[in-house]
Amino acid sequence: MKILYIIESLKSGGKERRLLELIDGLKKDKNFTCAIIILNDQIHYKKAHQNGCEIFTVKKDNYFSISMQIFNICKTFRPTIIHSWAANATIYSLYTVKRLKLKLIDSSISTAPLEVKKKSKINLINQIIFKFADMINANSQVGLNSYYAPKNKSICIHNGFNFDRIKNLVSETEIREKFSVTTKKVIAMVASFSEKKDYATYIKSALQILENNNDVTFLCVGSGDYTKYQLLIPKEYEAKIKFLGKQSDVELIMNICDFTVLSTYTEGISNSIMESMALGIPVIATDGGGTSEIIADYENGILIPPKSPQILTEKINDLLNNSEKVEYLGKNAIRQIKENFSIDKMIDKFILLYKRVLVK
Template identity: 40%
Template structure:
């Protein structure tokens, strides 16, 4: 007669579940854990913001603890009560905000504290900034510190003896049964032979200015390309106004069926200004590669841990629209090379960046 497996109780705390990189990464992990018989998961969200509808359909316990502003100190006690009731073996934070709110509970709890605070790799962390304090306060109390890139561990000078790199994993089932590309093209009124796209939020860290200037340079000499800028944010209105007369540059805003739209790309682009932001393992690039698209990206943070220059795509110079333009034109004009890069990208995702690979890495850490 076989005995039931020992169940490890894990409570995971995140500030929001808006449509962002770290939230997508958490959603993928929860999907990987929800049916595991050795794990019992409780998700605590420190707001009512949930933009990933899949969260509501996960077979896990979910608790909402919305804060009344940034200085709502009652959240310390509310978190303590939820954690005491769940009685976890492991407490895991998924953001710097969550890590700070957890510190009093971590001090009084026997549970192990996994601090998944690192999701980027900045050029420098400003001393005495809020981010700097979050790290200084939470690192000493962490039993394990998680980064999704080796570059992140180095950038934050995380203690090597308890730091682990677990790259993002992507659920390849998301890319099955997509609508026909011709339907998606009609939806956006695209009639050109080629489509180039960038998926990113419209905030300073993502360098849409360089991408859009490069698009203009390409469109000065050829008429067979449409450029798509997919995402929203505070800079969207200003940039879309600047390019409103460019009929072959399409601003979509945020869209739900991102997989269907990326599927019509011939080239996927992600341009980052490393002075403002260093990527961890960028989800948008993983989506390009999962759909066998060649990638053009900047060497910012952990991007080159995912994109292999000249193999799965091309690495371009930062803040250099002329270099980006040349690389876009090269891939459009050399279809066999672009297709080979896309194929190599898909194979790299299947080998090292799947949902199962990430889930198994976390299970090994938990155990």
């Protein structure tokens, strides 16, 4: 079976890592041959060049030009299935799918907004995709529901975590020294500095905590411009709320934390949450999107309402003052990832999806 994946790029990101982990798993099965088309030449993952998977780069131009480039690649590679990981990639693939009578899977849904207006641009694009795709895949059930994906050809496959990523981690002492962390307690939020991630709530809560507790450091880790959030920090707290920017090995940073926070409100299944839980580090996260599909409140993490800094402060204080509760949540967090969100489970479900598509 030949699978041709199409994605915007292979820059650092959850979707991109997930695709490469999937291909790594499939290459162990001799029944699969994989290739990737990227719509620009950004490749940040070394493993993209190490898994024996051919990578084609399409030159960005007009719709017709991109569609024809994909068509010509498919005539050479001759895939059984086109598996698209971006909405625009799916649209560009439609001509090829029709002409060459290929199967099409769309995996562009990775968020779960509270409301998608039926007359919005994204919904109109999705309706075209839903009509022509053989199967729609998302990493959360709530994501499929948010975008009105047709139930008869939709499937949720949760992200999978590869525990090889946390073998042989650098010592906590070394990471503390690298980022000048001297406090007993450490908390982190790992997310891009976009509006929807809601760093404002995290920082407001951090400032409230620091008024009464100066033995805790709050780390802010992610890509994007964080200048406006830095401006929220009074000078006396600058050493306790650290902006680390984009980091390639977030597991090393999470590993020095007592617990982590994610105050975003449009997630599907967050890679940040999975990474933290896999390390046995509980997460306080917004009860929205697909988060409740991975976190059970006060069982393996804590859920809070969106945009609620005061409630977040209460929950942080609760865990700062209760190490036994942190340990309990952490043990259950690891169990949740191992039993329900492993990379092997994810790969097995995609293999079943490919087999299902072929008989449609």
